[in-house]
Amino acid sequence: MENILRHIPKTDKLLKAKALEECNGVLLKKIIIEFLDIYRNNLLEGGARMEFEECVECIKEIYRKRTKKSLKSLVNATGIIVHTNLGRSVFSNEILEEIKPLLCAYNNLEYDLKEGVRSERYIHLKNLFAMLLGVEDVLVVNNNAAAVFLIFNTFAKNKEVIVSRGELIEIGGSFRIPRVMEDSGAILKEVGTTNKTYLKDYQEAINPNTAMLFKAHKSNYEIAGFSKEVSYQELIALAQERGLLDYYDLGSGYFGLKGLDILKKYEMPLEEIASLNPSLVSFSGDKLLGGAQAGIIFGKKCYIDQLKQNQLLRMLRVDKFTLAVLEATLMAYLQEKYEKIPTYKMLLQTKEILKKKAEKLLGLVQESFKPVILETKGYSGGGAMPNKALESFGIALSFKDEKQLEQLLREKGVIARIENGKVILDVMALLEGDERIIQKALLEIEESYAR
Numbered sequence: 032m033e034n035i036l037r038h039i040p041k042t043d044k045l046l047k048a049k050a051l052e053e054c055n056g057v058l059l060k061k062i063i064i065e066f067l068d069i070y071r072n073n074l075l076e077g078g079a080r081m082e083f084e085e086c087v088e089c090i091k092e093i094y095r096k097r098t099k100k101s102l103k104s105l106v107n108a109t110g111i112i113v114h115t116n117l118g119r120s121v122f123s124n125e126i127l128e129e130i131k132p133l134l135c136a137y138n139n140l141e142y143d144l145k146e147g148v149r150s151e152r153y154i155h156l157k158n159l160f161a162m163l164l165g166v167e168d169v170l171v172v173n174n175n176a177a178a179v180f181l182i183f184n185t186f187a188k189n190k191e192v193i194v195s196r197g198e199l200i201e202i203g204g205s206f207r208i209p210r211v212m213e214d215s216g217a218i219l220k221e222v223g224t225t226n227k228t229y230l231k232d233y234q235e236a237i238n239p240n241t242a243m244l245f246k247a248h249k250s251n252y253e254i255a256g257f258s259k260e261v262s263y264q265e266l267i268a269l270a271q272e273r274g275l276l277d278y279y280d281l282g283s284g285y286f287g288l289k290g291l292d293i294l295k296k297y298e299m300p301l302e303e304i305a306s307l308n309p310s311l312v313s314f315s316g317d318k319l320l321g322g323a324q325a326g327i328i329f330g331k332k333c334y335i336d337q338l339k340q341n342q343l344l345r346m347l348r349v350d351k352f353t354l355a356v357l358e359a360t361l362m363a364y365l366q367e368k369y370e371k372i373p374t375y376k377m378l379l380q381t382k383e384i385l386k387k388k389a390e391k392l393l394g395l396v397q398e399s400f401k402p403v404i405l406e407t408k409g410y411s412g413g414g415a416m417p418n419k420a421l422e423s424f425g426i427a428l429s430f431k432d433e434k435q436l437e438q439l440l441r442e443k444g445v446i447a448r449i450e451n452g453k454v455i456l457d458v459m460a461l462l463e464g465d466e467r468i469i470q471k472a473l474l475e476i477e478e479s480y481a482r
């Protein structure tokens with residue numbers, strides 16, 4: 032037994048191995064000790080002896096695996112622009128370059144340069160929102176879910192919030208409006224039915240303990256056919272008449288710029304909502320807006336001031352990164368530099384552009400996959416227009432087992448979908464350079480199958 036173990040290499044010798052010289056010493060030593068422990072037990076159980084070089088290769092492989100980052104960039108060939116599982120809105124290089132000097136240095140995040148005193152991090156977006164939407168004030172928290180919670184907690188703790196049964200939604204990631212309300216301390220007062228709610232229902236539900244009339248965007252579902260919902264405009268009027276607060280959780284807010292006519296048919300743009308003079312509105316920063324993860328709240332200054340008094344805000348506060356991205360993104364909207372906002376750019380793609388993208392991709396795919404161009408249904412995602420497809424194009428690939436091809440592509444960082452027995456690569460959400468990544472992945476797959 033003594034004999035077998037004598038073949039185990041010494042830790043010091045392994046540490047000095049040429050093939051491992053790029054590795055960090057502390058981490059490497061840990062891995063070597065772990066490896067030797069397993070190797071020793073293996074030998075004792077009759078396992079095979081390994082040469083020194085084999086041990087080094089093994090250790091190198093463990094090191095490589097341990098230092099591989101978990102977050103990876105992917106190609107989104109699903110046709111869904113704002114895909115929550117794939118990181119929602121993509122940043123442009125331009126925006127990141129623009130904010131880089133600010134993030135790699137100290138800055139005036141909470142500092143008043145004129146007076147040399149402490150200031151507030153939320154003021155940086157105030158003027159931009161005033162110019163873009165004409166709103167009095169704005170507040171930014173970690174995400175829209177946090178915004179909803181903060182607003183209920185501040186204004187409706189132990190008080191009633193009236194909401195239509197048709198809007199008691201659950202969105203992805205098990206965010207359920209009724210649960211959020213309950214956890215925030217607000218009392219849920221449901222009115223109407225799933226398909227029909229009238230203004231009268233709200234009127235009759237108002238009582239001395241009512242704090243707020245609430246509206247939620249239905250986001251990922253739609254009530255079609257025999258239905259009636261009360262407009263936000265009507266709710267605002269009723270709230271004002273009865274001295275109550277109105278609040279609209281928009282989900283995915285967007286600026287109603289030219290080219291977005293299809294969206295405007297289904298969703299009220301921010302400008303229109305702001306012009307109604309609402310008490311409070313909130314929406315996500317990384318859905319259709321195309322910025323960073325954030326919950327953006329705008330409305331009347333007196334209410335925003337009250338939100339700022341809530342201790343919870345300290346727990347929900349955003350980093351300089353978020354504010355810098357949002358400032359740069361809003362500035363791009365203000366100056367109509369939309370090329371800086373990939374989400375917006377993708378929403379504006381014409382049929383011709385999409386077809387060209389598909390033709391370019393087709394030219395890069397090998398014949399063995401029998402690629403064909405087809406018309407597809409893309410989606411904006413982010414809970415906007417859940418049932419309205421955007422006309423797009425894709426490439427359909429044939430393979431002996433489509434599920435296997437989808438999986439192989441996925442392993443290589445290309446996320447596709449399967450339809451009618453074919454793997455579809457939708458071009459709607461492809462970014463510049465993605466075609467080459469797809470080409471490389473397919474080449475590798477073809478090669479490993481030729482072997």
Ligand SMILES: *Cc1c(COP(=O)(O)O)cnc(C)c1O
Nearest residue numbers: 174175176248250281282315414
């Ligand atoms: C997406 C969404 C939220 C949650 O927003 P996050 O930014 O993901 O936290 C809340 N309400 C509605 C209606 C939504 O669509």
